[in-house]
Amino acid sequence: MNQSNILLESGTNELEIILFDVDGRKFGINVLKVREIIQPSVVTETPNPHPYVEGIINLRDEIIPVVDLTEVLHCQPSANPEQDKFIVVELNNRKAAFHVHDVSRIYRLTWGQIEKPVYFDEWENTYTIGVVKLENEMALLLDYEKIVMETSSTSPHSQMGPPAGEKKEERADKQILIAEDSPVLQGMLKDTLEGAGYSTVVFQDGKEAWEYLNRVSEDEALAYPDLIITDIEMPQMDGHHLTKHVKNHPDLHQLPVIIFSSLITHDLYHKGEKVGADAQISKPDIIHVLDKVDGFVI
Numbered sequence: 650m651n652q653s654n655i656l657l658e659s660g661t662n663e664l665e666i667i668l669f670d671v672d673g674r675k676f677g678i679n680v681l682k683v684r685e686i687i688q689p690s691v692v693t694e695t696p697n698p699h700p701y702v703e704g705i706i707n708l709r710d711e712i713i714p715v716v717d718l719t720e721v722l723h724c725q726p727s728a729n730p731e732q733d734k735f736i737v738v739e740l741n742n743r744k745a746a747f748h749v750h751d752v753s754r755i756y757r758l759t760w761g762q763i764e765k766p767v768y769f770d771e772w773e774n775t776y777t778i779g780v781v782k783l784e785n786e787m788a789l790l791l792d793y794e795k796i797v798m799e800t801s802s803t804s805p806h807s808q809m810g811p812p813a814g815e816k817k818e819e820r821a822d823k824q825i826l827i828a829e830d831s832p833v834l835q836g837m838l839k840d841t842l843e844g845a846g847y848s849t850v851v852f853q854d855g856k857e858a859w860e861y862l863n864r865v866s867e868d869e870a871l872a873y874p875d876l877i878i879t880d881i882e883m884p885q886m887d888g889h890h891l892t893k894h895v896k897n898h899p900d901l902h903q904l905p906v907i908i909f910s911s912l913i914t915h916d917l918y919h920k921g922e923k924v925g926a927d928a929q930i931s932k933p934d935i936i937h938v939l940d941k942v943d944g945f946v947i
Contacts, residue, residue: 659923660893662760662886666781668788669736670751672724675788677756677781679882681912682793684737684744686752689730699800706735706746713737715746716800721776721791740797740911741932747793756783763790763884765830765853778830779884794911794932795833817846819947826874827851828858828891829909830883834932838878838909841935842942855879855886859894866900873904875946878938881910889924896925905945909938 666677667686692704692715703715715735719726727733727750735746763779766789779790825847829835839849852858858879865871877895879888888908895901905927913921913931921929928941 659920660889662890663757664760664882664887665755665757666788666790667736667755668753669734669749670753671718671722671749672727674722674724675786676718676749677788677790678736678738678747678793679912680755681917682738682740684739687735687737687746689733689735689748701796702800703748708737708746711744713744713746714800715748716796717748719748719750721796738793738797739914740794742914743797743801745797745800756781758783760855760883760885760887760890765884792831792833795831798933816943816947820846820943821848823875823946824848824850824872825942826858826861826877828853828855828877828879828883828888830854830880834880834909837933837935838938841939845939847942850874854883855888855891857885859886859891862895862898862901866898873901876905876907876942878907878909878942881908881912889920892921892926893924907938907941907945 665680667680667683668675668677690706692706694704695702698704701716701720703717705712705714729750732751734749734752736749736752737744737746758781762782764782766777766780776791776795777789778792781788781790825842827835827838827849829838829851830853835851839851842849850861852861858877862873865873879891881888888910892906892908895904895906906925908921908926908929909932911932913929918929927945930937930941
């Protein structure tokens with residue numbers, strides 16, 4: 650699969666997903682996260698593995714962990730192992746291979762076709778971040794970043810460290826708007842920024858954030874935030890589309906926007922530049938986010 654064939658412009662609120670099956674259940678993953686799809690190869694077991702990790706593979710001299718989505722999703726093993734595939738992904742500057750039961754097709758849609766999930770059990774609340782409405786069926790979007798972080802030996806919390814306290818007074822009158830659909834990252838951003846002295850206002854997707862900014866522009870009693878931090882992948886409106894709206898608005902165009910996403914790679918950096926992002930940082934480097942925020946607003 651050649652990434653250069655993905656003909657999506659920046660800021661259109663569109664995406665392409667690869668549909669795949671696990672135990673007859675349909676799931677989707679953003680094409681931009683996928684590096685390739687391969688036939689399963691020999692997996693080498695490792696000592697004391699995470700329950701979701703089958704082991705490691707050597708892919709062109711690169712060692713990559715294999716995450717068994719059957720274990721993650723509490724599903725039955727593959728009924729037709731000869732159809733199984735490894736979806737090799739790159740998230741947060743890390744690579745992993747997701748072991749799935751079948752891969753069907755690429756589907757183009759808009760973020761408006763993706764609904765926030767209604768949670769019925771603890772598992773769904775943990776891993777489901779979106780429901781994709783297709784023609785005759787639905788597919789789930791999983792929190793792939795969380796799965797990879799959980800199975801990684803490096804915890805994102807170990808990268809946070811205590812926020813710098815010497816600038817708290819300078820930060821006290823500054824408000825940061827956060828648009829992030831992952832509850833884990835929401836909490837990490839909020840805790841880090843508020844711990845450093847900033848105030849925050851948090852929204853679960855770009856549409857909610859944009860509606861709030863419009864309310865602020867119409868109500869003199871409300872104040873604009875001093876900076877926006879946005880994820881890219883969010884139901885209803887993605888971060889590129891939100892950034893494009895902000896930078897095209899006559900009263901908001903000078904507001905700094907930091908894109909904080911697992912999709913900040915060398916190949917995709919240009920998408921944020923095209924919509925006018927002031928900075929782009931790969932998850933989960935929250936301390937780098939704090940440094941950038943300080944540089945823009947104090």
